[in-house]
Amino acid sequence: MIILGIESTAHTFGIGIIKSVGKKNSVLANVKDLYTTEKEGIIPAKVADHHVEVCDVVFEKALKEAKIKKENIDVIAFSQSPGLGHTLRIGAMFARSLAVSLNKPLVGVNHCIAHLEIGRLLTKAKDPILLYASGANTQVIAYEAGKYRIFGETLDIGVGNFLDTFARALGIGFPGGPKIEQLAKSGKKYKKYIELPYVVKGMDVSFGGILTNIQTKWNSQMFSKEDLCYSGQETVFSMLVEVTERALAHTGKKEVLLGGGVACNKRLQEMVKIMCKERGAKSFVPENQFLVDNGAMIAWLGKLQFDAGIVLEIEKAIIEPYLRTDEIMVKWR
Ligand code: ATP
Ligand code: FE2
DSSP, X not given: OEEEEEEOSSSEEEEEEEEEETTEEEEEEEEXXXXXXXXXXXXXXXXXXXXXXXXXHHHHHHHHHHTOOGGGOOEEEEEEESSOHHHHHHHHHHHHHHHHHHTOOEEEEEHHHHHHHHHHHHSSOSSOEEEEEOSSOEEEEEEETTXXXXXXXXXXXXXXXXXXXXXXXXXXXXXXXXXXXXXXXSSSSSOOOOOOOOXXXXXXXXXXXXXXXXXXXXXXXXXXXXXXXXXXXXXXXXXXXXXXXXXXXXXTOOEEEEESGGGGXXXXXXXXXXHHHHTTOEEEOOOHHHXXXXXXXXXXXXXXHHHTTOOBOGGGOOOOXXXXXXXXXXXXX
């Protein structure tokens, strides 16, 4: 069976193709085109225009990479929730027209759950806690009693958004996460840790106050870029590790899986690994191309749902920008 997955929840328009024969599953293609900007933030209508412009090219590239023809596709999956309405609509439209023209079944999937399921496919993690750290999302998710539950999350912006906004204040462009990671590593060998607010409320985290604080410190010209990047990372990643550890303790699970673009950060990976080791758990990190938003993860969750009989009628294939992870009944586990 060949499954095509379309991702369009935010900046990325991605198409992934997975081939599944018996128990063997392989990613044949995972192509993406990312909307980037130097200065401004993300304007949904502009990103939607970008997706319209690139969708055909990304599709053709994916078919070429997978060495298949579009007629070989058996199932079409698309990210149905959650995300920006403007951009989700482009992916849904593309998916619906393909499903109609090829006369193939259509499956709508939840983007956050897709991050978790692709990790379970590609690593040895079986029943992990997912630390999902991306631009817009920061959630700690795990399976319990028929649903993927959110054990902790950000109360305001996502951690990637925090990094990107701070990077903009530093004038180092977008996306800021990788640049902050480099700056945090450069400079003096022993960095000075500059005290910042540490905001964990119960199982949740919040980054807005830290952002204001770190920006004020930068504007005061009393601290170096490197020290601030280092201190910002150490602070927000410690917060993420703390809530992840508490989710492990609460659920009694023994595995942590990383997902989301911020999880590409080597320091975050290291901190999670240390925490897991200390409590006899294991951490798992898929390759970067599967950490960031991608079509392959949509294809894979599409396959799981298709096998469980969860398909959409074309007329009912609407987008659900606000649907939460824990509102979905998980029939495939
Ligand atoms: P979502 O809809 O899942 O919230 P997104 O559009 O934010 O998606 P991702 O590709 O998952 O997409 O993540 C992008 C974020 O990851 C950006 O905020 C970027 O700065 C951050 N990022 C990427 N690489 C790194 C890194 N090495 N260190 C820290 N952050 C990083
Ligand atoms: Fe994502």
